[in-house]
Amino acid sequence: MGFRNYKLILPLTLALVQGAALASTPGGASAPKELAGEAHAAPAPANEGKEEKTEAAPTPLRERLGEAAANHLKAMAADTEARMAGYKEDVQKLKAGAFYPNAYALALQNKKNTAMFEWHRSRGNFFHGHAPVKNFSKVADRRATTGYAIMEFSLKSGILPSTALDSFSTELSLLDCGASVVIAFHQALRSELGSEKFDALFSAAGPTPLRIAGNPYRHLPINALLRLVPDDAPLVRGQMVPFRGIPSYPEKHINGEATNFNVICSDAGTPGSERFVGLGLSGEGVDLGGLNQVFVDEYNAAPIGWEIFDSKLAGSVKATYPASYLLQAQALATHQITRGEFEKLGGARMAERIEFRCERVADLAAASIPEACALLAGWHR
Secondary structure, three states, rough: OOOOOOOOOOOOOOOOOOOOOOEEHHHEOOOOOHHHHHOOOOOOHHHHHHHOOOOOOOOOHHHHHHHHHHHHHHHHHHHHHHHHHHHHHHHHOOOOEEOOHHHHHHHHHHHHOHHHHHHHHHHHHHHHHOOOOOEEEEEOOOOOOOOOEEEEEEEEEOOEEEEEHHHHHEEEOOOOHHHHHHHHHHHHHHHHHOHHHHHHHOOOOOOOOOOEEEOOOOOOOOHHHHEEEEEOOOOOOOOEEEOOOOOOHHHHOOOOOOOOOOOOOOEEEOOOEEEEEEEOOOOOOOHHHHHHHHHOOOOOOOOOHHHHHOOOHHHHHOOOHHHHHHHHHHHHOOOOOOHHHHOOOOEEEOEEEEEEEEHHHHHHHOOHHHHHHHHHHHHHH
């Protein structure tokens, strides 16, 4: 699921609000140059031209990266699914794993785990997310209500990037769909380059330190290795596929997390039979019809209340909305929609996809570690 709906609080942090193009970066700017360059027919270096001409045909490298990204996200989604299904019988399932903030807050309330609920609420974690604290720091943002960017985490000094990535599978984190895709892309790259080179590339001491963000269109170091996919290009396994959901969702769910879904294509198949994996979806993946149903279920759920924030944060959030907007949310609180009605509106709508720039990954794989670090730093500038 997508970013929180605080379009009036953090216009420079969120990439998608109602009616905005998902491919825009915060504040409505164009996508980062690392992503935008390939999608807009900019002249390519000579060593990239050959790759570009055969982009539609899967290559062994593209297949390996796509398979690795899809499988990692599938494993994460399956683990989350199992923990959410089993925590009522075994509360220990809430001590590790990746969860959506809202779902985790409700689970703690259901189990009456007041101490853990208050620990996260007092730190604003249900608002801006949470990553394993031994390995990651929140990213300061003076424009944000809590002083930290929503769903953005940077590697701590002295921690190996590979160790930090693995901790998302062994420790507790509160993430969204975009952050989980970014994690999967990093794991796919690591599987191709090996941990030693990966750790050197994304060292906290280097010019391209590991950073995870819920907004995949942020200026992240890994984006130098990604590209926007032209609309007329075929859907390929391993591509990140953003889907926009029910237009009025942000109006009903001010604190909601299902305005959109960022997923990875796990099976391109034939048109109409594609399957997608993502945090909050079945570990087996879903087809487009299943994704439509998830959007409907999320819309029809009761809006989560302000109690997941402390009084200061809740007041700050409410103060950014006109009274009329809050009243509209109250009026929509019990509104329901059927899947048929949503599909008549067009259903889940695919936005600009992202995939690996395989020619650059190949260059990193062929280079020595110092050369690879210099390449990535140059591309990221």
